[in-house]
Every structure is written in structure tokens, then in C-alpha cells.
Amino acid sequence: MMAEWRTYAVEDFIPFTPEVYFRMIERTNEAQWPLQFFALAGGATVVVLILSGRVRPALAVLSAAWFWSGGAFLIHRYADLNWAGVYFGWAYFAQGVILLGLAVAPWTPGGDRMARALDPRWLGLAVATGGVLLWPGITALAGGGWARAEVVGLLPDPTAVATLGILLMALKGWRLWAASVIPLLWCGVTALMLRVLEAPWAALPLASAVLVVAGMVWSAVARAPAAADD
Template sequence: MSDGSAYQLQQFIPFSRDVYFRLLERIGESFWPLHVLTLLLGVLVLLLALRHKVRAGSILLAPLWAWVGYAFFIRHYAELNWAGNYIGYAFIAEAVMLLLIALSGKGLAKTAPDNRPAVIVGLILALTGLVGWPFIGLLSGDSWYQAEVFGIFADPTAIATLGLLLIMLRGWLLWLSAIIPLLWLVISSLTWWVLLNS
């Protein structure tokens, strides 16, 4: 029996870079012009978080996670990777957790955002996911359909959500709700590393 050291990361990515880019483009084409709505919802969540209306922000964020879980992972990504369904269910679980936090009021920030380092980092991450991420794709020559937009694609949704969580939540629920976005970003980073280096 193998000890696992003979495996390489490339063996766990069952698709090529071209296939993955085509998947992203297909997703973009399938849901256009929903991109505009999800992006506006993301900006609204950020504005609510900055105005200390964190309960409303968390309630609006939850369905976007459920949507990405279903539309991105279960409906599309699972065609390429057997783990897509499981990741989709994890995103839906994150949506449920965000909704429960909002409804219970536990873990929500009790004071308005200030200039603490966590809030500043949160704002930078939120803006990166909402504005920066789509423009990275556009600047690298991707079409509008391939531009990864918050609320449609997983990476910008996870990045922006980490920022929003730093602004809206406190205590152990902040850390608990950050697990799924962080795990996805690790998986995505490793996937991109393999695709760009193969």
C-alpha cells in the first residue's frame, strides 16, 4: 500500500486550464445579467455593514452563499470535479449559518465599525472581492462573461465575505463562519497553482 508520498497535487485536479476557463465562461453566460444584481447586493451588504446594520447585511449575504453553492458548484463545477457537490453543500451550510447568526443576533458586532485593524482589513478584502476581482479578469483579457463577480462565482464571494465578516461579526462566531470561505480559498488557490503551472 502506498504511503501517499507518490501522489502529486496535479493528480487531484481532474481538468485542464482551458476546460476550467470554459466552465467559468459558461457560468458567466448562463447567469448574465444577474452579475449586476449580485454585485449591487454585495455593495449594499458592505454599506449596511459600515452603517452598523449588520443583521440586515448578514440576512442579505446568506442567499448569495446558497446561490453560489447551488448554481456554481452543484450545477456546474460538479461536472468537472466529484467534490463539487460537497463543496456546494458546504456553501449552503454557510448560508444557513449566516442566516441563523442574523436571526439570533449572536456574534453580531455591538458597536459601529471603527478604525480597528480588523475592520480596515475587512474593508480591503470586501472591496477586493466586490470590485478588484472582476477587474483582474478584465485586465488580463477575459470577457465580461469570464469576469468573476461576487454572488455568481466562488472566489470573489469568499474573499468579500471574509471582509464582511471581519466588519460585521465578533467572537467565536466570526471564526466559525470564516472556516468555509477560508477552506474554499485554500482549495481554489491550490487549483489555480496547478492549472497555471501545468
């Protein structure tokens, strides 16, 4: 059985051509226009809320991004091309529930301001800003025009990347690790898919995930002596 698994390549799990996938992004953008502006504003608002220490409303808004991109893209569109799309969509719903749960559950968010230097949350801010503000530009410039720009909240990749950054800024301890599992897994899945589709930015989701994991480890090490709030 192991020998058989070695005969599989990532390509075997991507049952469509690059043309089809990127036209699907384009058609999704056409169908959702002008939601892109609201989504961008929403993403920026989440980052500002986190920076001002208002974690709960930020996580609530972020959960909506997961419900929307999971339902409107992965289940409604992507699943037409790939049977696994339904399962990916459910994973996005599960992440939405996790974020919503964190937004309403009885716990005390830290809310302390970031240190001027040597704070892993700066890494989070960099990744979140990249996911919200840079991702549409990167995918438009490298992907063939603004019609193919991928915007947080509407499409799964920038949603996962931005979420990882935001979680690193907002959470600590087991909550940070638990809430990051699905976005991290998605970054791995989509990086492999984008590589098969020969997207020039294929490495970015994985790079973002690596940065965030480094930040998570840094955060865990930095607070290890006084891990009192968990």
C-alpha cells in the same frame, strides 16, 4: 500509507484542463447574464449595510450569495467536471445556513463604528472591497476578457473572499472564527486549484485569507482584556 500519500500532487486532484474550467466560468456568465449587475449591487449593499451597523440584513443577503454560488455553480456545473464538486456545493450550503442563522439568531451584533485608525476591521473592508469590486476586474483582465469576470454571489471565489472581509467587519469572538472556517478552507482549496490551472491570480485567495486571519488574531488580541460580549 504515508509514503503513498507523498506520491500525490495537487494536479492529481484536478481532473480537467484550464481551458475547460475557464470556459465553464464564461458559460456560467453567459447563462446568468445580466445577474452580474444585481450581484455586484448586492455585494456593495452588504458592505454599506455593515458600515452603517446593520449586520443582520447584511448577513442575510450574504447567505443568499452562498446558496446561489454553491447550487448554481458548484453543484449544477462544477460537479460535472469533478466529483468533489457536490461536496463543495454542500459546504457552501452549510455556510449559507451559518450566515442565515447569524442573521436571525438572538444575539446582539456590535454595530459600533470603526475607529479612524488601528482597527482590524479596516483590513476587513479592504478584503471585502477587493472581493466585491476588484475581483471581477482582476479575473477579467488576467483571465482573458470580461466574459470570464468572476462576480460575488455568482461564483465561489469572490463570494468566499468578500465574505471573509465582511465577517471581519461584522463579527467578533467565536462567531467570527466559526463563520470564517468554510470561506478560509475554500480560499486554500481554490488557491491550489488556480495554481494548477496556471491562473495569474492564483495567490490572491490565499493572500486574502492570510490578511483576514491576521485581522482576526488582531481583533482577538485587541479585545482580550474586555471580552465581555461573548
